[in-house]
Amino acid sequence: MPVIAYLRVSTEKQHIENQKEEIRRFAETRGLTIDRWVTETVSGKTQNKDRKLGPLLRKMNSGDTLIVTEISRLSRTLTEIMSIMGHCLEKNIILYSTKDGYAFDNSINSKVLAFAFGLVAEIEHNLMSMRTKEALALRRAEGIHIGRPAGSNVKLRILIDNRKEIAAMLRQGRTVNHICRTFNVSRTVYYTFRKEYGPIK
Structure with a gap:
């Protein structure tokens, strides 16, 4: 089963070698051999489907291993990180985060941890939605027009x-x-x- 390392930096000024060395050391301690390195320079806010990560995840199969230095390398949004972890768990893809110390596999501990992250993501999403609705209601109550100003088109x-x-x-x-x-x-x-x-x- 292939072991794939995914490395991402946000700007050309950041050095990817530090991530490579971190993953090499981690792989050695686990007795793993990196079969493929996937690197890219892109903002973590870019959706994974618009990055190399999207096609990579779709091609990975049950038993494959994906290694990152930090969970935040997958995305800058908690919701998308949860989506990626859920995808890995569904396909039985092992996900390691070396600095965070997370190991997402088919074990009960991984499923509990993923559930906890998922709950946090859902709560965050609901709170954002509630704050937006409350802010809009307050603006309407203050007589502030919501939406496109008349005649702006x-x-x-x-x-x-x-x-x-x-x-x-x-x-x-x-x-x-x-x-x-x-x-x-x-x-x-x-x-x-x-x-x-x-x-x-």
Whole structure:
């Protein structure tokens, strides 16, 4: 079963050799031989599907081993780290984090630890959602408009500026499609205009 080392740095200025040496020492203590090194320079905030890590995880099979120096090398978001660890547990991929001292395999201890991390991630997600809703509710209560300011859309602005002409076209029996073609806007923009500005006179 292949043993793969994954190394990531955020900028070219950071040195990846330190991570390599850390993983080499760890592998020696475990009697492991690194079969493949995967390195990349990318922000940890970039989703794993947009990094080398995504395809790597999809190709790994049951019994394979993935080694990183720190869990944070997988991602900078707790939610995605949990997703990656869950993927590894489902596929029976062994995951080692050398500095953190974590070993995620099929043991009961690993499953308990992964569950604990997952619970923390879920709580964090729920708290963020709750804080966002509370902040929006407070702004509405203070009379602050939420969303796009009226008229900020360029296409919508065109209809606003030509409101009288549109009213005349409607009185002449022109269709919505005709008006949209005349001003080069979509029906969605037109109906947004009607909704926000009421009956056109």
